[in-house]
Amino acid sequence: MTTTSGRPRVVIVGCGFGGLEAARKLQGAAVDITIVDKTNHHLFQPLLYQVATAGLAAPSIAAPVRLLFRRQPNVTTLLGEVTRIDPLAHEVHLADGTRLGWDHLIVAAGATHSYFGNDGWARLAPGLKTLADAFEIRRRVLMSFEAAEIETDPARQRALLTFAVIGAGPTGVEMAGTLAEIARHTLKGEFRRIDPGSAEVLLIEGGPRVLQAMPPSLSQRAMEQLQRLGVQVRLNAKVTDIDATGLQVESPFSDGGAGKGSHRIDCHCVIWAAGVAASPLGRLLGEATGAEVDRAGRVKVLPDLSLPGHPDISVVGDLAAAFSHRRGKEPTPVPGVSPGAKQMGRAAAANILRRLAGKATEPFRYRDYGNLATIGRNSAVVDLGTPLGPLRFSGRIAWLFWLFAHAYFLIGFRNRIVVLMDWASAYWSFQRYARVVADVRAKAGPEA
Numbered sequence: 001m002t003t004t005s006g007r008p009r010v011v012i013v014g015c016g017f018g019g020l021e022a023a024r025k026l027q028g029a030a031v032d033i034t035i036v037d038k039t040n041h042h043l044f045q046p047l048l049y050q051v052a053t054a055g056l057a058a059p060s061i062a063a064p065v066r067l068l069f070r071r072q073p074n075v076t077t078l079l080g081e082v083t084r085i086d087p088l089a090h091e092v093h094l095a096d097g098t099r100l101g102w103d104h105l106i107v108a109a110g111a112t113h114s115y116f117g118n119d120g121w122a123r124l125a126p127g128l129k130t131l132a133d134a135f136e137i138r139r140r141v142l143m144s145f146e147a148a149e150i151e152t153d154p155a156r157q158r159a160l161l162t163f164a165v166i167g168a169g170p171t172g173v174e175m176a177g178t179l180a181e182i183a184r185h186t187l188k189g190e191f192r193r194i195d196p197g198s199a200e201v202l203l204i205e206g207g208p209r210v211l212q213a214m215p216p217s218l219s220q221r222a223m224e225q226l227q228r229l230g231v232q233v234r235l236n237a238k239v240t241d242i243d244a245t246g247l248q249v250e251s252p253f254s255d256g257g258a259g260k261g262s263h264r265i266d267c268h269c270v271i272w273a274a275g276v277a278a279s280p281l282g283r284l285l286g287e288a289t290g291a292e293v294d295r296a297g298r299v300k301v302l303p304d305l306s307l308p309g310h311p312d313i314s315v316v317g318d319l320a321a322a323f324s325h326r327r328g329k330e331p332t333p334v335p336g337v338s339p340g341a342k343q344m345g346r347a348a349a350a351n352i353l354r355r356l357a358g359k360a361t362e363p364f365r366y367r368d369y370g371n372l373a374t375i376g377r378n379s380a381v382v383d384l385g386t387p388l389g390p391l392r393f394s395g396r397i398a399w400l401f402w403l404f405a406h407a408y409f410l411i412g413f414r415n416r417i418v419v420l421m422d423w424a425s426a427y428w429s430f431q432r433y434a435r436v437v438a439d440v441r442a443k444a445g446p447e448a
């Protein structure tokens, strides 16, 4: 597909944080942009766990890509999956055979789950990355309680009321904390044969502390807040096997009640929050361009985010192994978080404009605003970088800070209002209203 305007063609692969910001930065520029995504929506992943735990409905955190660009006439939106990138012909190929030519290409295809070589676990322990993942996790959680209410065998009933979250990064901590709240508060009084409050929520972490990207003092606070919610945190515990009715965990220490050695946990609902790998497009791009790819499948980019020998191709966001370059300082790796992807998207677009104006490109500088993670109602931890040094706090103030920051960054005014109203109502009532499951297969767990 070519454009007839004669203007430079910019193709952006992926409309996540990186792709969206790149296209926005090119608003009003004399270029024809084609943004291609395999889904029809931009997704605010930081609140995806709220959909998975029935707190928010999908449209509150996702917006149709077409709608986002309706007032940006230089953008054409295409729904399609990019399966190949041909740097010699300057074309991307879509799964349906469509080919798109580019003068400048920005690849922002993000990341996916990594099961560390155990890909068979994907069916048994879904990860949280897309809306489809969130719906499946929500179904498994809610159906576990339903199946437990019907079950008459006490051992099977206990297994149905056991929830395991693997990986205590921000997503694992959020999921475990919210699952405990659902069991203790949301479902209270709704069942007759089981006590949902007796459900066990296990958070299994291979490392020595939760939220390892945070300073140890905040990890400790997060751990205490999780325990207060009733989450059983098992540190230094490695999952060695997962099947349809449970998982095998190995621990070198008697830690967090897990016991030393290898032991089995009977459980029908396992959620994977342990590993991230770049989109497979990273390796394809590496093979096609000769660019180096790291162990996580991320493409190593030059300081200006382009690829060696291919100044017309930039890689941004979670797909890029990028460094921040500050004058007079050692380059530092850019973390795989949404501000990193947004800033890279804007920087890659700005460099395209510089090249079109015959100017030199500029190295990417990452501005780190800090780290936030929520654990549950009134509990969160915040680590902010300020000119006076780090500002760290936890508890209710941190939770309010987290809440307003996330609402602020949501796409669209309507979403912000709806989300704030839903949160306010959930706060007072302890309810989670997005509990309607259309796909009611009565059984819980992966065999459903």
Ligand SMILES: Cc1cc2nc3c(=O)[nH]c(=O)nc-3n(C[C@H](O)[C@H](O)[C@H](O)COP(=O)(O)OP(=O)(O)OC[C@H]3O[C@@H](n4cnc5c(N)ncnc54)[C@H](O)[C@@H]3O)c2cc1C
Pocket (backbone or CB within 6 Å): 013, 014, 015, 016, 017, 018, 019, 036, 037, 038, 039, 041, 042, 043, 045, 046, 047, 048, 049, 080, 081, 082, 083, 108, 109, 110, 111, 128, 129, 170, 171, 279, 281, 316, 317, 318, 319, 336, 337, 338, 339, 341, 372
């Ligand atoms: C559950 C979860 C919680 C998170 N919480 C936080 C948080 O609290 N704070 C924070 O800063 N960061 C958080 N992150 C990380 C943050 O969301 C990512 O760093 C950010 O989304 C990366 O942006 P991106 O543009 O690189 O990729 P993405 O936002 O993942 O976008 C990639 C886009 O590419 C599309 N795509 C992929 N492959 C193809 C293909 N072959 N063809 C066409 N389109 C394709 C996808 O459909 C998607 O729309 C979280 C991530 C997850 C999964």
